[in-house]
Amino acid sequence: MLTHINEKGYAKMVDISEKENTTRVAVATATISMTNEALEKIKSGQIKKGDVLSVAQIAGIMGAKNTSNNIPMCHQINLVGCDLDFEIDEGTSSIIIYATCKSLGKTGVEMEALNACSIAALTIYDMCKAVDKRMVISNIHLIEKTGGKSGDFKY
Template sequence: MLTHINEKGYAKMVDISEKNDTKRKAIAKSKITMSKEALDKIKNGQIKKGDVLSVAQVAGIMGAKNTSMNIPMCHQINLVGCDLEFEIDDENCSINIYAICKCLGKTGVEMEALNACTTAALTIYDMCKAVDKKMVISDIHLVEKTGGKSGDFEF
């Protein structure tokens, strides 16, 4: 049975009112690959739009907070924490982005983590596109999640 379809065949948001609140955490990852020139400019603070990783950090947090506005069947949740980590990979001219989101609620926080790292990657693209329009955003996936009825998951 499809949980997001009502008896008339239309999309619906699942009723989670009977579920118990539990602590939940999710970590998601995305990657943005770019030219050496763009990566060097990010590392040396030479992007004209400003400090790329600081802006991407804030954008990622905003992305997590706005997930239910972007994903139609996603519930608004009590997001209690969100942080992003950026791992510069000089060898592959890329930045790995990790989003860690936590909530206390009836449904998981995976979509918030995925939206956070994706929004951060898109922000990096936006801030650096004058230097490199060939950047590639990839490898978006859930790394791990804890809490909830379905239990823990690790990629």
């Protein structure tokens, strides 16, 4: 049975009213690869639009908070925490983004963590595109999640 299809075959949002409130945590990642020049400009604060990673941090949090506006079947959830971390990999000239989202509710926060990573990566792209239009956003995926009926998951 498809949970997002009603009896007439149309899309619907799943009713979660009978589910228990539990603590739920999800961690996701994304990678943005770029030229050495772009990475060096980010590290040295020479991107004209400002502090790239600080802006991407805020954008990622905003992305997590607005997930239900971007993904049609996502429930609006009350995030109780969201944090992003950035790992600079000079060997591959890339930035690895990690987002951790937490809620106390009836549905998981996987999409919020994934959306946070995606928006942070897109923000980095936007801020650096004048230096490198060939940046590649890749490897967006869930690393782990805890809580909820389906149990824990680790990639």
